[in-house]
Amino acid sequence: MTEVLRRKIDRAKQPQAEGAPGADRGWRLALARATRDAMGMDLEVRRLRVLRVSIAELLEMAPERALVSLLDGPQAGLGVLMVAPNITAALIEMQTLGRLASQPATARKPTRIDAAMVAGVIDRALAILDDTLAEEADRIWAAGFRYASFLEDLRPLAFLLEEESYRMLLADVSVGAGARDGQVILVLPALGRGERITLTTDEAEAAPQFTTSLAAHVLQVDCRLDAVIGRLTLPIRQIMGLQPGDMLDLPLAGVDAISIETMDGRPLARGKLGQHRGMRALKMVEADRVRGLAKAPHRPPPQADPAPDLRAAG
Missing domain, CATH: 3.40.1550.10 (CheC-like)
Known part of the structure; x- marks a missing residue:
C-alpha cells in the first residue's frame, strides 16, 4: 500500500x-x-x-x-x-x-x-x-x-x-x-457532474467596476505618519521623576535628519524641518528610498529586552 x-x-x-x-x-x-x-x-x-x-x-x-x-x-x-x-x-x-x-x-x-x-x-x-x-x-x-x-x-x-x-x-x-x-x-x-459556477453577464461586467471602486475608497483612507526628531533611553527612575521644565538632551537629533515613520515604527523616509508659508513643514528627501522601502516586506520591530530602561521617542 x-x-x-x-x-x-x-x-x-x-x-x-x-x-x-x-x-x-x-x-x-x-x-x-x-x-x-x-x-x-x-x-x-x-x-x-x-x-x-x-x-x-x-x-x-x-x-x-x-x-x-x-x-x-x-x-x-x-x-x-x-x-x-x-x-x-x-x-x-x-x-x-x-x-x-x-x-x-x-x-x-x-x-x-x-x-x-x-x-x-x-x-x-x-x-x-x-x-x-x-x-x-x-x-x-x-x-x-x-x-x-x-x-x-x-x-x-x-x-x-x-x-x-x-x-x-x-x-x-x-x-x-x-x-x-x-x-x-x-x-x-473525477469527471464532475454537478453544478458549474458561472458569473451572470451583470456580475461579470460589475466585477472590474467593483474593483476600481474599492481601490478608490482604499486610497482615500487616512494614514498616520510620525516625524521623529530623535530617540532617548533613560532609566525608569528618571522617567518617573520628570517634571515640567526639565531639559532632555537629544545628542543624535537634527532638524535636517527627521525620520518619517509609520505607527508601528517602520521608517519610510527622511526629511528636513523647515517652514512653508509661515507654517512648520517637512521637506521630504531620499525619494528613491521611500519607494524602495514601500516595496520591501515589512519586518516587525524587535521585542525589547526586559531591561530597566525605557526608550522614548520625541
Missing part, C-alpha cells in the same frame, strides 16, 4: 492543481465541523492529499476493516466514503457513552448498526462541504453527494463504480486531542 500511495501522490501533482484548493480546504472544515456539531468531539485533519486513482488502486489503498459507505451524487454519480476502524469506534463511543473509552476498542468488521450511527455525521460533513464550495470551481465534482447505503465488503465496488478515474481526498485525522487516529477517505468521480 505504501508504494501505491507514493506512486499516486507523484502522479497526482499536476491534476491536484486542477481541483485541490477548494475541495481540500472545504473537506478539512467539513470533517471538523460535522464531528463537533453532531457529537461535541474535536477532529483534527493532520494531513490531506488529493489523488487520482483507478478502481483497482482504490481497493488496494482502502484501510483494513474500514466502514464503507456508498454515496449518491448528481446525475446518478456514485462515490465512496471509507472510515478507518479507530475513527469509526470513536464516533460510536461518543454516541453511546458520551465520551471516548480509556482504551481503543479492538478492531472488528463494521456492521449495519455502525453504519446507521455514523450516517448522520457523514451527511452533515457532505452538506458542509457543499456550502463551502458554493463559489468554488471544485463544486462541479465535489458537491451534491449524500449517504446512500452501507457495504459490508469492498468487492462490490468493482461492479458498482463505472468511472475510469476517481478523485480521492485522503485525510489523516485524529480525534480526542490525539487519543485516536486513522484515515477518512472520500472518493468521487
Whole structure:
C-alpha cells in the first residue's frame, strides 16, 4: 500500500492543481465541523492529499476493516466514503457513552448498526462541504453527494463504480486531542457532474467596476505618519521623576535628519524641518528610498529586552 500511495501522490501533482484548493480546504472544515456539531468531539485533519486513482488502486489503498459507505451524487454519480476502524469506534463511543473509552476498542468488521450511527455525521460533513464550495470551481465534482447505503465488503465496488478515474481526498485525522487516529477517505468521480459556477453577464461586467471602486475608497483612507526628531533611553527612575521644565538632551537629533515613520515604527523616509508659508513643514528627501522601502516586506520591530530602561521617542 505504501508504494501505491507514493506512486499516486507523484502522479497526482499536476491534476491536484486542477481541483485541490477548494475541495481540500472545504473537506478539512467539513470533517471538523460535522464531528463537533453532531457529537461535541474535536477532529483534527493532520494531513490531506488529493489523488487520482483507478478502481483497482482504490481497493488496494482502502484501510483494513474500514466502514464503507456508498454515496449518491448528481446525475446518478456514485462515490465512496471509507472510515478507518479507530475513527469509526470513536464516533460510536461518543454516541453511546458520551465520551471516548480509556482504551481503543479492538478492531472488528463494521456492521449495519455502525453504519446507521455514523450516517448522520457523514451527511452533515457532505452538506458542509457543499456550502463551502458554493463559489468554488471544485463544486462541479465535489458537491451534491449524500449517504446512500452501507457495504459490508469492498468487492462490490468493482461492479458498482463505472468511472475510469476517481478523485480521492485522503485525510489523516485524529480525534480526542490525539487519543485516536486513522484515515477518512472520500472518493468521487473525477469527471464532475454537478453544478458549474458561472458569473451572470451583470456580475461579470460589475466585477472590474467593483474593483476600481474599492481601490478608490482604499486610497482615500487616512494614514498616520510620525516625524521623529530623535530617540532617548533613560532609566525608569528618571522617567518617573520628570517634571515640567526639565531639559532632555537629544545628542543624535537634527532638524535636517527627521525620520518619517509609520505607527508601528517602520521608517519610510527622511526629511528636513523647515517652514512653508509661515507654517512648520517637512521637506521630504531620499525619494528613491521611500519607494524602495514601500516595496520591501515589512519586518516587525524587535521585542525589547526586559531591561530597566525605557526608550522614548520625541
